[in-house]
Amino acid sequence: KQEVTQIPAALSVPEGENLVLNCSFTDSAIYNLQWFRQDPGKGLTSLLLIQSSQREQTSGRLNASLDKSSGRSTLYIAASQPGDSATYLCAVSGSGSRLTFGEGTQLTVNP
Amino acid sequence: NAGVTQTPKFQVLKTGQSMTLQCAQDMNHNSMYWYRQDPGMGLRLIYYSASEGTTDKGEVPNGYNVSRLNKREFSLRLESAAPSQTSVYFCASSDGTAITGELFFGEGSRLTVL
Numbered sequence: 001k002q003e004v005t006q007i008p009a010a011l012s013v014p015e016g017e018n019l020v021l022n023c024s025f026t027d028s029a030i031y032n033l034q035w036f037r038q039d040p041g042k043g044l045t046s047l048l049l050i051q052s053s054q055r056e057q058t059s060g061r062l063n064a065s066l067d068k069s070s071g072r073s074t075l076y077i078a079a080s081q082p083g084d085s086a087t088y089l090c091a092v093s094g095s096g097s098r099l100t101f102g103e104g105t106q107l108t109v110n111p
Numbered sequence: 112n113a114g115v116t117q118t119p120k121f122q123v124l125k126t127g128q129s130m131t132l133q134c135a136q137d138m139n140h141n142s143m144y145w146y147r148q149d150p151g152m153g154l155r156l157i158y159y160s161a162s163e164g165t166t167d168k169g170e171v172p173n174g175y176n177v178s179r180l181n182k183r184e185f186s187l188r189l190e191s192a193a194p195s196q197t198s199v200y201f202c203a204s205s206d207g208t209a210i211t212g213e214l215f216f217g218e219g220s221r222l223t224v225l
Contacts, residue, residue: 004153034214043115043201043216044154089154091214098169099214101154 002027002094006102013080014110021075021105023090028068031093035064035075038087038104047088048075080109113137117202117217124192124224132187132220134202142205142212143185144169145177147198148219154201160185192224 003026013019023033032051036044048057048064050073056065063076073090089104115136124130136143144159156169160179174196176188185204189196200220205212 036214036216041219043218044203044214046213046215049213091154098156098159099154103151103153 002030002092002100004090004092004100004102006088006090006105008105009103010106010108012108012110015080015082017080017109018076018078019080019107021077021088021107023073023075023102025071025073025092025100027094028071029094030068033064033066033073033093034091034099035062035073036089036091038089040086044089077107080107082109082111085109115202115204115215115217117200117220119220120218121221122223124189124222126193126224128192129188129190130192130222131189132200132202132222133184134186134217135184136202136204136215137183138204138206138215139182140204140206140212140215141182142207143179144203144205144214145175145185145187146201146203147171148201149198157187157200189222192222194224196222197224198222 005024034049035047038044050057050066061078066073087104087106091099091101118133145157146154148154158177160166163182178186202217203214205214
């Protein structure tokens, strides 16, 4: 059974800092990996989708990398802003059209 | 652009009552999903529908039924609510399947069962 772990569970940084969020998964036989953002009381918003054949994806200040062989992905946020404060979740896809989600990293960016 | 719309946003039920959560998407997506989100458990798939007219069980289907009414709408029904079904429910959709497509989520429906 696929298991997805996100460390740390919570992170607090000052504005302007570059930061890295980690996601690890136990079964490397994945089709893709997605990073989502969730604001309090809201749904999930897709940030980046990395197909299994890709190594990384970039969108603005966000860069996500994927290393299937080691079962790891990282989300790099450059020049963090208070508006980046949210919970970030990663999810990996496997058989049966299923995504397995991590529990997320709660990020706080302090002005 | 509405995306994925869920109703109701909040609901309180008594044990044994029934209710239906409604979901509609306007992106012409083939696949739709129902998840529940619980503290310490993450998001878990209840049911999904890969195309109009088909539905399949996910990780935690017991106590729920679904209907893919048409390509736009996918409803989740609780026939006899239990306190263990207190949760936040999310509907999602994707073009293709979760294996290949980006997932779009609704805002969630917060259900409390007393």
